[in-house]
Amino acid sequence: MYRAIEKLELLGDQLGYPHSSNVRGTSLRELRPRAGRSPWRAFYQRVGDRIVLxxxxxxxxxxxxGFRRAIGTALARLDSINFE
Known part of the structure; x- marks a missing residue:
């Protein structure tokens, strides 16, 4: 996971599939460690000039x-943060 987050930090929005993909029906993206071969995902969203994991x-x-629960958690956390 750490290496995938480093790639996201380095490449930002340029990090494409299979390392990152949209989460259907949400504004989230999923970080896919090991080009999607990992059983874990990190859910993130760009907010202004920041990427928030x-x-x-x-x-x-x-x-x-568990996937749906993690998406719900990510969306709730993003809603609760004041980004001003």
Whole structure:
């Protein structure tokens, strides 16, 4: 996970698939360590000039319920933060 976060920090929005992808139905993106071969995902969103890592959860195929829960957690955290 650490190396994937380093890549995100270095490349930002230029980090594309298979390392990062949209989370359907949300404003989130998922960081996909090991080019998607990891069972873990980090959920993040760009807010202004920052990238905010809001939650870490399981990959959807391994644990669909945990994946949805992590998305809910990420969205709630982002809603609760004052970015001004």
């Amino acid at each position: 809001a939650a870490i959860g399981p990959e959807a195929l391994h644990d669909p319920r």
